[in-house]
Amino acid sequence: MIIRTAKIKDLPAVLKLDLMLKKDQNRYNKKYFALAGEKSLVKETKKFLKGKLNSKKSRIFIAEANGKIIGICMAELEKRPPIFKYRNNGFIESVYVLPVFRGKGIGTLLLKSAIKWLKKNKMSFITLAVHEQNIPAINAYKKSGFVNFFNKMLKVL
Numbered sequence: 165m166i167i168r169t170a171k172i173k174d175l176p177a178v179l180k181l182d183l184m185l186k187k188d189q190n191r192y193n194k195k196y197f198a199l200a201g202e203k204s205l206v207k208e209t210k211k212f213l214k215g216k217l218n219s220k221k222s223r224i225f226i227a228e229a230n231g232k233i234i235g236i237c238m239a240e241l242e243k244r245p246p247i248f249k250y251r252n253n254g255f256i257e258s259v260y261v262l263p264v265f266r267g268k269g270i271g272t273l274l275l276k277s278a279i280k281w282l283k284k285n286k287m288s289f290i291t292l293a294v295h296e297q298n299i300p301a302i303n304a305y306k307k308s309g310f311v312n313f314f315n316k317m318l319k320v321l
């Protein structure tokens with residue numbers, strides 16, 4: 165198993181896993197998370213990921229075993245408004261490992277690569293969002309050094 169940076173040729177495999185992630189997250193809140201499988205979502209996600217793969221401000225890390233992509237993790241560089249003391253904000257999203265490969269340290273290795281890249285790019289800190297009921301992900305993030313920081317609230321209209 166290796167961790168490497170995704171290239172544009174990896175787009176179909178990355179898209180597949182990202183859509184699986186969306187389907188997975190949908191169970192936490194059916195109104196908030198998109199419903200994977202809808203044609204427009206597939207098209208839009210493909211365009212979104214293509215933009216990320218071509219951007220210098222983002223990087224998608226992938227875990228590959230025997231030529232098959234089994235995990236993904238996206239890292240982004242953000243410049244925040246002057247109101248914040250630390251303006252270089254690293255952001256992590258789209259962390260997903262195929263179910264049969266979970267619990268073997270792959271998520272942790274993907275996060276390690278993302279954190280290393282964000283640090284190298286002089287980010288002051290890293291933020292990410294995780295649903296409060298997603299215990300495996302919360303534990304994985306805590307293991308990689310993340311702490312609870314903000315209580316994000318939601319009101320459905």
Ligand SMILES: CC(C)(COP(=O)(O)OP(=O)(O)OC[C@H]1O[C@@H](n2cnc3c(N)ncnc32)[C@H](O)[C@@H]1OP(=O)(O)O)[C@@H](O)C(=O)NCCC(=O)NCCS
Binds near residue numbers: 271
């Ligand atoms: C979150 C996720 C990426 C973790 O990947 P993983 O490869 O299984 O993670 P690791 O094997 O590196 O585990 C790291 C830590 O996470 C925690 N963890 C992993 N699976 C867990 C589970 N089923 N229940 C509780 N904690 C769990 C453990 O603390 C573990 O450390 P340990 O092995 O020393 O006990 C994976 O569960 C996943 O793809 N989930 C679905 C997608 C998702 O929710 N992504 C996050 C969106 S914000």
